[in-house]
Amino acid sequence: MNKKEYVFILGSYACDKKCPYCIAKMNKNNTESFEKEFEKLKKTLQEYKNKKITFNNFILSGNGETSLYKIEELKKIKDLVEETKIFTDYRIQTSGNLFGEKEKLELFSNWIKEVTVISSNSKEDQDFYKYKIAYLKSKEFIKTERVRVNIVVTNENLLKINKYISDYSKMPNIETIALKILDNSNNNSTESKWVEEHAFKHNKINELLELITEENKFITFKNKRFVFKTKEDKLLTIHYSEKNTYDGINITNSFKWHKKEIKKGIYGELSKVEEELAEAKDALEQNNTLMYLIELSDIVGAVEGIIEKHGLSLEEIITFSDKVKESKQYE
Numbered sequence: 340m341n342k343k344e345y346v347f348i349l350g351s352y353a354c355d356k357k358c359p360y361c362i363a364k365m366n367k368n369n370t371e372s373f374e375k376e377f378e379k380l381k382k383t384l385q386e387y388k389n390k391k392i393t394f395n396n397f398i399l400s401g402n403g404e405t406s407l408y409k410i411e412e413l414k415k416i417k418d419l420v421e422e423t424k425i426f427t428d429y430r431i432q433t434s435g436n437l438f439g440e441k442e443k444l445e446l447f448s449n450w451i452k453e454v455t456v457i458s459s460n461s462k463e464d465q466d467f468y469k470y471k472i473a474y475l476k477s478k479e480f481i482k483t484e485r486v487r488v489n490i491v492v493t494n495e496n497l498l499k500i501n502k503y504i505s506d507y508s509k510m511p512n513i514e515t516i517a518l519k520i521l522d523n524s525n526n527n528s529t530e531s532k533w534v535e536e537h538a539f540k541h542n543k544i545n546e547l548l549e550l551i552t553e554e555n556k557f558i559t560f561k562n563k564r565f566v567f568k569t570k571e572d573k574l575l576t577i578h579y580s581e582k583n584t585y586d587g588i589n590i591t592n593s594f595k596w597h598k599k600e601i602k603k604g605i606y607g608e609l610s611k612v613e614e615e616l617a618e619a620k621d622a623l624e625q626n627n628t629l630m631y632l633i634e635l636s637d638i639v640g641a642v643e644g645i646i647e648k649h650g651l652s653l654e655e656i657i658t659f660s661d662k663v664k665e666s667k668q669y670e
């Protein structure tokens with residue numbers, strides 16, 4: 340069984356950036372000490388390995404900046420994760436500080452380094468996030484292979500998005516570009532209020548898609564992501580989902596996509612189909628066609644989970660269903 344992404348969030352809130360929408364501060368995530376979290380991670384990964392569950396990506400994230408952890412701690416995680424051999428690829432999220440930490444940067448040379456930006460102009464980005472070292476124009480950033488750039492979409496930078504995509508796409512070291520639509524926890528925090536006022540909203544996705552397709556080629560919609568190719572043939576994605584779509588995460592997200600309380604199902608059991616069906620009904624009630632279609636694709640995914648448990652594939656069941664339809668023509 341191949342799942343999508345496993346996210347491990349380090350607990351410390353220490354960070355050199357001041358994002359006005361800081362997701363960790365907005366959600367007030369509670370996590371344990373490094374040692375406790377590491378032990379939990381070790382146990383969880385072993386359980387996945389025993390069940391032969393694999394993931395496309397391991398993502399090392401943080402309530403704060405990951406590269407502020409000691410190199411010994413980062414190495415412990417890296418070694419553990421790579422040794423389990425249940426991940427196809429690895430990503431580390433950084434404020435950009437990693438590019439100023441030679442030893443740590445080398446440690447993660449085979450991992451994708453993921454940075455989040457608001458602009459392709461170094462000064463504009465620095466002024467917005469209020470960090471001290473202009474890493475975007477540093478030779479370490481420009482020369483480091485395997486970089487992913489997440490561009491946050493706001494009401495203010497929307498019309499410059501194609502320029503930013505093009506600028507980053509032309510950089511040889513940038514592997515992937517992703518547009519980030521911020522989630523709002525809708526609480527009373529300063530961060531939530533900032534998101535409400537400035538962030539581009541999920542319900543305007545069609546506007547964004549139209550803009551992006553002016554200069555980039557639409558490829559597909561898969562795993563809740565719109566996938567494009569830029570002119571330079573770089574992968575460009577837009578993650579369209581306000582709910583936690585990670586298959587493994589060591590915290591719970593508090594933002595909500597659905598208006599109703601929907602009981603969580605278990606992947607591989609009928610309860611997951613029931614959960615997705617309830618979400619599709621809720622999307623219909625909200626009159627949100629795009630969300631409805633996404634939920635329908637989730638129903639297919641939930642059914643696939645059950646089928647796999649019985650040692651069959653979705654394709655085999657579709658062939659069987661076609662045969663049933665064919666035989667009904669003669670009834």
Ligand code: SF4
Nearest residue numbers: 354356358361402403
């Ligand atoms: S880089 Fe991450 S942790 Fe740091 S302020 Fe921004 S969102 Fe918060």
